[in-house]
Amino acid sequence: MRALDLSLYLVLDPVLCRGRQGMVDTALAAVQNGVTIVQLRAETMEKREWFEAGRALKAALDPLNVPLIVNDHIDVALAIDATGVHVGQNDLPVDVARRLIGKEKWLGLSVSNLEQIQAVPFDVIDYLGVGPVYPTSSKRNAPAALGLDMLDDLVRYKRCPAVAIGGITAQTAANVLRCGVEGIAVVSAICGQDDPAQAARVLRAEVDIA
Amino acid sequence: MRALDLSLYLVLDPVLCRGRQGMVDTALAAVQNGVTIVQLRAETMEKREWFEAGRALKAALDPLNVPLIVNDHIDVALAIDATGVHVGQNDLPVDVARRLIGKEKWLGLSVSNLEQIQAVPFDVIDYLGVGPVYPTSSKRNAPAALGLDMLDDLVRYKRCPAVAIGGITAQTAANVLRCGVEGIAVVSAICGQDDPAQAARVLRAEVDIA
Numbered sequence: 001m002r003a004l005d006l007s008l009y010l011v012l013d014p015v016l017c018r019g020r021q022g023m024v025d026t027a028l029a030a031v032q033n034g035v036t037i038v039q040l041r042a043e044t045m046e047k048r049e050w051f052e053a054g055r056a057l058k059a060a061l062d063p064l065n066v067p068l069i070v071n072d073h074i075d076v077a078l079a080i081d082a083t084g085v086h087v088g089q090n091d092l093p094v095d096v097a098r099r100l101i102g103k104e105k106w107l108g109l110s111v112s113n114l115e116q117i118q119a120v121p122f123d124v125i126d127y128l129g130v131g132p133v134y135p136t137s138s139k140r141n142a143p144a145a146l147g148l149d150m151l152d153d154l155v156r157y158k159r160c161p162a163v164a165i166g167g168i169t170a171q172t173a174a175n176v177l178r179c180g181v182e183g184i185a186v187v188s189a190i191c192g193q194d195d196p197a198q199a200a201r202v203l204r205a206e207v208d209i210a
Numbered sequence: 211m212r213a214l215d216l217s218l219y220l221v222l223d224p225v226l227c228r229g230r231q232g233m234v235d236t237a238l239a240a241v242q243n244g245v246t247i248v249q250l251r252a253e254t255m256e257k258r259e260w261f262e263a264g265r266a267l268k269a270a271l272d273p274l275n276v277p278l279i280v281n282d283h284i285d286v287a288l289a290i291d292a293t294g295v296h297v298g299q300n301d302l303p304v305d306v307a308r309r310l311i312g313k314e315k316w317l318g319l320s321v322s323n324l325e326q327i328q329a330v331p332f333d334v335i336d337y338l339g340v341g342p343v344y345p346t347s348s349k350r351n352a353p354a355a356l357g358l359d360m361l362d363d364l365v366r367y368k369r370c371p372a373v374a375i376g377g378i379t380a381q382t383a384a385n386v387l388r389c390g391v392e393g394i395a396v397v398s399a400i401c402g403q404d405d406p407a408q409a410a411r412v413l414r415a416e417v418d419i420a
Contacts, residue, residue, distance in 0.1 A: 048301055075310060
């Protein structure tokens with residue numbers, strides 16, 4: 001597997017992608033056009049469907065050497081031998097997650113405010129997700145948007161690579177990257193777009209310029 | 211840990227029990243009055259709360275040598291070192307579940323119809339949950355109630371111990387046990403009752419007579 005490259009991070013949404021095959025098609029179009037890492041996040045799906053979708057995504061991404069991260073469900077990540085796990089503040093604690101996944105799998109953690117980033121055990125995780133930068137409709141119960149100034153403030157506390165997330169588009173990507181994160185994560189900027197390949201290309205160009 | 215005793219199986223509901231401490235109190239009152247095994251099932255809770263509730267329940271039940279089963283989330287079961295896992299038809303497949311939990315932990319599987327029980331890999335699981343016997347309001351998207359005749363039919367196919375579940379009360383417990391299951395599982399017959407200890411005692415008396 002390639003080294004951790006957060007520069008353009010796709011978080012799949014099964015509703016926007018219209019199901020399992022739509023997620024696979026979207027992921028393939030995206031990674032062939034500049035996306036470097038893919039996360040499965042499916043808040044509305046039952047565990048069996050997470051597993052089946054994860055297995056299909058792994059089969060599609062492994063030949064391309066693209067890492068697959070599973071959100072929240074460490075059992076699914078272990079079942080499909082995903083590259084890593086991403087947990088939020090309401091998921092399993094990162095020390096527990098690390099114990100369950102071992103040393104080899106990547107572990108990401110979401111933070112949304114100063115208190116959370118100051119409490120991060122940086123020796124346990126591989127990367128941070130910071131956001132939401134802008135208002136988002138892709139995540140249930142998302143915290144309030146940070147804005148660029150607060151993103152800039154939070155990022156100063158990080159001791160590992162970070163990816164910004166939340167409402168980021170090709171128009172705002174450069175401004176976000178200027179805050180000192182290693183990459184941007186997107187959901188609806190690719191998932192559900194008429195042409196996900198083209199959407200990924202446009203985002204990739206912005207990332208490369210920044 | 212004592213041997214697998216399914217005779218009176220409590221499935222905790224965090225809503226009926228009013229939260230984590232309510233689940234612990236209910237579980238303790240129940241196991242001190244005849245409940246032999248406890249399952250944590252919390253469809254509405256986030257993973258962190260599952261973990262915290264599971265940890266609190268394990269701390270309460272371990273000294274009493276009462277097994278704790280975690281529904282669906284194998285990562286939580288591993289994190290708290292639960293006695294076992296219970297999966298449904300929409301959770302991880304039982305062969306995958308067995309691989310993740312190892313040989314020592316118990317594995318239960320829910321079945322609701324003939325096709326499902328005929329497809330069970332009995333070499334992989336330790337017990338079956340069969341139901342719902344009667345209509346239930348404790349589980350989201352529960353299949354149609356079996357009734358006693360269909361329960362009786364299904365149970366003939368089992369090659370391991372089974373517990374019946376779904377709307378069972380002290381009034382119906384004896385009739386259900388006559389169908390050839392090793393135990394009854396209850397949710398609302400104990401959770402949310404004014405006196406869970408007394409509710410457990412009454413159920414235990416019915417089980418012992420049957």
